[in-house]
Amino acid sequence: MASAPLTLYSYWRSTTSYRVRAALNLKRIAYQIEPVDLLAGEQRDESYAALNPGKGVPTLILADGTVLTQSMAILDFIETTWPDPPLLPHDPVERAKVLAVAHTVAIDVHPVNNLRVARHLQTSIGMDADAAKGWMQHWIHQGFQAFESLVNDATPFSFGDTPNIADLCLVAQTYNAHRWGVDLTPFPNIARIETACLAVPAIAAAHPDQQPDAQ
Structure with missing residues (x-):
């Protein structure tokens, strides 16, 4: 490097x-x-x-x-x-499309699907563990439905043969989806993109399990 x-x-x-x-x-x-x-x-x-x-x-x-x-x-x-x-296209229209898909995860899913939200649901609102899990699954499912329909269904990654910012947002969120027990069967595009991402050594090296503080 x-x-x-x-x-x-x-x-x-x-x-x-x-x-x-x-x-x-x-x-x-x-x-x-x-x-x-x-x-x-x-x-x-x-x-x-x-x-x-x-x-x-x-x-x-x-x-x-x-x-x-x-x-x-x-x-x-x-x-x-x-x-x-490049992780974003140079063409402004294509760039906007990639960012829209990335934001589907980064803006629509992640803000209601992270640790601080999970803790607030349980400690301040009183949700039990099953209800909190249902909350997480609901918002992942909603976001994944949109993501699934917005990406190219004929390429390894979301918009082509190489990963972009949308793919990086997705592969991180699929890790979280697996933790919360979300079934990816209804999302073949997402499952394919995740597999393609994890086959890239640079992305695989960023996986949570490969980090120095992994527990």
């Missing part, structure tokens, strides 16, 4: 961290991981909150100390700074 002294604050099971790890790997950008244990609440520590007031992951620290937060903004920075291999 090319020399690029970046630090990525990441949690192994975080789907948003997974997206960024995969992008950095695909573009062969060197980085070091600083684990943030979300279950232990390290994201709320004063020192970390000073870096990322949103108290989430990922956070990317550049060589000059610049701090970037929010995975989709970080992905945009990575794509702009290191355009090869």
Whole structure:
């Protein structure tokens, strides 16, 4: 990988961290991981909150100390700074289509389908574990229905023969879907794209189970 002294604050099971790890790997950008244990609440520590007031992951620290937060903004920075291999089309219409599919996961599914939401449902609203699981499955299913219909059904990845940002968002969310017991049988396009993504070494290396803080 090319020399690029970046630090990525990441949690192994975080789907948003997974997206960024995969992008950095695909573009062969060197980085070091600083684990943030979300279950232990390290994201709320004063020192970390000073870096990322949103108290989430990922956070990317550049060589000059610049701090970037929010995975989709970080992905945009990575794509702009290191355009090869491209993760977004150059054609503005095709680019908009890819981003729309990526946002189906990043905006429609993930915000109601993450750890802080699951905890709030159980601790503040009083949902039991089965009800919380049903909530997670519902929103994944809704988002996957849209994703399934928006992608190309004749290519290995969502819009072609190479992965893009939509694929990275998806493969991270399918990991979460498996955790919550979502059946991918109704989503053959999604299942195919997941398989294609995990066959790419750079994406496979970003998988949660391959991370230094994996439990």
